[in-house]
Amino acid sequence: DTGVSQDPRHKITKRGQNVTFRCDPISEHNRLYWYRQTLGQGPEFLTYFQNEAQLEKSRLLSDRFSAERPKGSFSTLEIQRTEQGDSAMYLCASSLGQGGSNQPQHFGDGTRLSIL
Amino acid sequence: GENVEQHPSTLSVQEGDSAVIKCTYSDSASNYFPWYKQELGKRPQLIIDIRSNVGEKKDQRIAVTLNKTAKHFSLHITETQPEDSAVYFCAAPSGAGSYQLTFGKGTKLSVIP
Numbered sequence: 140d141t142g143v144s145q146d147p148r149h150k151i152t153k154r155g156q157n158v159t160f161r162c163d164p165i166s167e168h169n170r171l172y173w174y175r176q177t178l179g180q181g182p183e184f185l186t187y188f189q190n191e192a193q194l195e196k197s198r199l200l201s202d203r204f205s206a207e208r209p210k211g212s213f214s215t216l217e218i219q220r221t222e223q224g225d226s227a228m229y230l231c232a233s234s235l236g237q238g239g240s241n242q243p244q245h246f247g248d249g250t251r252l253s254i255l
Numbered sequence: 256g257e258n259v260e261q262h263p264s265t266l267s268v269q270e271g272d273s274a275v276i277k278c279t280y281s282d283s284a285s286n287y288f289p290w291y292k293q294e295l296g297k298r299p300q301l302i303i304d305i306r307s308n309v310g311e312k313k314d315q316r317i318a319v320t321l322n323k324t325a326k327h328f329s330l331h332i333t334e335t336q337p338e339d340s341a342v343y344f345c346a347a348p349s350g351a352g353s354y355q356l357t358f359g360k361g362t363k364l365s366v367i368p
Contacts (some may be wrong), residue, residue, distance in 0.1 A: 143298075170354060172354075173354065179360075179361070181261075181344045181358030181359055181361050182299065182344070182356075182358050183358070184355040184356060184357070187354055187355055189354075192323075194354075195354065197355070206301050209329060230298070230299070233356075239352065240286075241287035241348055243304060244289070244356065246298045246299045246300070247260075247298060248298045249298060
């Protein structure tokens with residue numbers, strides 16, 4: 140499978156715990172995006188990487204959230220001290236980076252986070 | 256930032272009829288407009304996109320039209336089939352030079368056999 144891969148698919152944790160999700164983009168894609176989707180809503184942008192550089196961050200991304208893409212390949216999203224409101228589907232997408240133009244973003248299956 | 260409005264929120268059509276979903280955007284500098292289809296419990300799947308230098312793009316039964324002056328774009332699905340039933344999202348870049356997408360709230364399309 141050469142699509143965007145996310146792990147785990149589901150995560151259930153108690154409030155206050157830390158969680159980490161992983162995303163493996165399509166191999167030749169140098170742009171990687173994290174979105175969050177709640178029931179009945181469209182995806183909401185969280186952050187974006189061009190290679191290993193984190194270039195855009197949403198105001199939704201509180202200081203409890205941190206994302207990394209250390210070698211410009213896979214990325215991790217960590218949420219510290221989880222809260223009930225963090226329950227959502229966390230989606231990763233990737234795209235080619237060609238000049239200054241938007242390129243099609245391809246999504247993974249997501250990690251569904253449930254906070255008890 | 257960009258504001259994307261999508262209508263209708265739900266749409267029911269008879270199999271074989273056409274379906275049209277409309278979106279408006281606020282930032283006149285936006286130049287890329289994708290449409291995604293999301294089936295229940297699955298990933299958003301890119302079905303078609305359009306750039307601001309063209310007014311229409313077709314791919315088999317799916318077409319997208321763009322009116323830059325009015326800042327709206329529409330998804331047209333002809334000869335609908337039950338497997339077209341899903342939630343459809345439009346999106347636009349969140350400002351000039353941004354690669355992040357702002358999504359509409361989605362349209363739940365039901366195709367009745």
